Amino acid sequence: MATDTGPEAARRTPLYDLHVAQGGRMVDFAGYALPVQYRGIIAEHEQARDRAALFDVSHMGQARIVGARAAEALESLVPGDIAGLGAGRMRYTQLTDDNGGIRDDLMVTRLAGDASGDASGDALAIVVNAACKDDDFAYLGTALAGWDCSLEVDESSALLAFQGPEAAAVLEAEIPGADGLAFLQGDLFHWRGAPLWISRSGYTGEDGFEISVPASHATALAEALLDSEEVALAGLGARDSLRLEAGLCLYGHDIDLTTTPVEAGLSWSIGKRRRAEGGFAGAGTILDQLRNGAARRRIGLRLEGRAPAREGAEICDAGGAPVGRVTSGGFGPTVGAPVAMGYVAAGHAAPGTPLTLTVRGRALPARAACLPFIAPGYRR
Amino acid sequence: MPTTYYSEDHEWLRVDGATGTVGITDHAQEQLGDVVFVELPEIGRTVLKGDDMAVVESVKAASEIYAPAGGEVIETNGALEDNPAAVNEDAEGDGWFVRLKLADPAELEDLMDAEAYAAFVDSQS
Numbered sequence: 466m467a468t469d470t471g472p473e474a475a476r477r478t479p480l481y482d483l484h485v486a487q488g489g490r491m492v493d494f495a496g497y498a499l500p501v502q503y504r505g506i507i508a509e510h511e512q513a514r515d516r517a518a519l520f521d522v523s524h525m526g527q528a529r530i531v532g533a534r535a536a537e538a539l540e541s542l543v544p545g546d547i548a549g550l551g552a553g554r555m556r557y558t559q560l561t562d563d564n565g566g567i568r569d570d571l572m573v574t575r576l577a578g579d580a581s582g583d584a585s586g587d588a589l590a591i592v593v594n595a596a597c598k599d600d601d602f603a604y605l606g607t608a609l610a611g612w613d614c615s616l617e618v619d620e621s622s623a624l625l626a627f628q629g630p631e632a633a634a635v636l637e638a639e640i641p642g643a644d645g646l647a648f649l650q651g652d653l654f655h656w657r658g659a660p661l662w663i664s665r666s667g668y669t670g671e672d673g674f675e676i677s678v679p680a681s682h683a684t685a686l687a688e689a690l691l692d693s694e695e696v697a698l699a700g701l702g703a704r705d706s707l708r709l710e711a712g713l714c715l716y717g718h719d720i721d722l723t724t725t726p727v728e729a730g731l732s733w734s735i736g737k738r739r740r741a742e743g744g745f746a747g748a749g750t751i752l753d754q755l756r757n758g759a760a761r762r763r764i765g766l767r768l769e770g771r772a773p774a775r776e777g778a779e780i781c782d783a784g785g786a787p788v789g790r791v792t793s794g795g796f797g798p799t800v801g802a803p804v805a806m807g808y809v810a811a812g813h814a815a816p817g818t819p820l821t822l823t824v825r826g827r828a829l830p831a832r833a834a835c836l837p838f839i840a841p842g843y844r845r
Numbered sequence: 846m847p848t849t850y851y852s853e854d855h856e857w858l859r860v861d862g863a864t865g866t867v868g869i870t871d872h873a874q875e876q877l878g879d880v881v882f883v884e885l886p887e888i889g890r891t892v893l894k895g896d897d898m899a900v901v902e903s904v905k906a907a908s909e910i911y912a913p914a915g916g917e918v919i920e921t922n923g924a925l926e927d928n929p930a931a932v933n934e935d936a937e938g939d940g941w942f943v944r945l946k947l948a949d950p951a952e953l954e955d956l957m958d959a960e961a962y963a964a965f966v967d968s969q970s
Binding site: 501502505506507510702706771772773775795796798803825 | 878879881882884900902903904905906907926929
């Protein structure tokens with residue numbers, strides 16, 4: 466039986482002491498000591514689906530791109546429509562490479578007014594994956610310099626994800642006005658003298674918020690939210706099962722340099738203008754796949770039995786011929802059954818297609834399924 | 846009176862005459878977290894000490910369970926199919942995995958008793 470490797474050498478987030486005090490089982494994740502769970506993954510998963518769960522996602526990379534041509538500069542690196550973002554609006558996109566592969570996926574917000582800190586120009590806030598952030602920031606720093614833009618990495622803020630159907634009411638009581646945010650909108654708030662950037666967003670498939678808070682106030686804010694009976698802490702384990710059920714990609718597993726946004730089923734994140742104009746890294750491949758289709762597709766997989774299929778399991782067609790591989794898989798607590806995502810040759814991607822997943826030499830029956838696996842609770 | 850032995854792989858083996866019942870320890874279930882599936886061996890299969898005998902799937906990961914002693918599988922806990930959570934709720938009771946007809950009593954000699962196992966767990970944390 467494998468046990469987790471120790472987090473001793475890992476960096477600590479501003480909430481480290483709170484995690485330990487609350488019984489978090491600390492593991493090393495992308496170089497950070499973070500809790501994989503507190504009470505149990507299923508209980509924490511249900512907490513986010515039914516009530517409100519608080520996650521520490523301070524390991525993620527937070528930065529700003531500042532300069533008059535910030536949107537134009539970032540658009541050279543991502544296929545998403547950044548210039549079209551209104552003030553305080555955010556969007557999901559990908560940093561692509563010249564082959565159309567995905568260097569990382571990220572959220573981009575257009576800041577405005579007080580929050581931009583630069584009245585004369587433009588400022589974008591980005592949040593990138595922890596495991597990619599050093600590479601991303603080095604890459605962005607170099608690429609943006611040519612556009613007279615600067616990258617300002619924020620090392621002094623924690624990031625909390627506050628997710629679930631009760632999150633809005635609890636946050637509104639603590640920070641009046643927060644519930645006025647629309648889905649994928651952010652704004653600047655103040656709490657006990659500290660500036661908070663709050664957005665209505667998250668990665669669980671539920672309504673919820675992400676809160677960038679100065680490290681000095683992070684624990685106090687977490688404790689204030691945890692004072693509500695509706696709220697409990699949740700760890701990385703639940704974060705993973707929630708995003709899997711929500712059909713959301715995990716970088717390094719479901720998407721990476723070998724997958725394009727089109728293959729990954731992320732074409733919805735490529736705006737109409739960008740499709741027409743191109744002008745981003747990998748546009749040749751990506752626009753060709755948008756027009757002519759990709760040879761393989763990311764799909765959802767529902768298993769018929771109770772045994773889960775994990776990352777790496779081979780996907781075969783009804784005749785037993787290999788057609789792809791699982792990239793994420795496990796038990797879906799809300800679905801109540803094992804679910805997975807993976808890539809298959811395009812001809813096998815239609816929902817309902819019978820497939821098998823090879824687990825420990827056995828062919829487990831499964832079907833291609835629509836994503837997400839759950840009905841999202843986003844407040845639009 | 847049955848005697849319970851423990852392995853360094855966190856399995857328990859309750860020996861009653863020539864029969865041994867195997868499961869994972871309470872410490873092991875706590876480390877694994879919520880168990881969602883247990884793959885059990887076929888009845889009649891002969892396992893050697895240390896063989897992969899079963900697989901426990903938690904939400905997080907799959908873990909192999911090794912035979913703490915060799916023998917023939919004579920019974921498996923079919924109740925785990927519908928209620929794998931029994932492994933979390935009662936790891937050293939209702940959450941048992943298999944019963945073996947033990948091949949060689951000498952194989953029990955390097956297993957631990959409850960006290961030695963508790964000390965082993967402490968030494969690991």
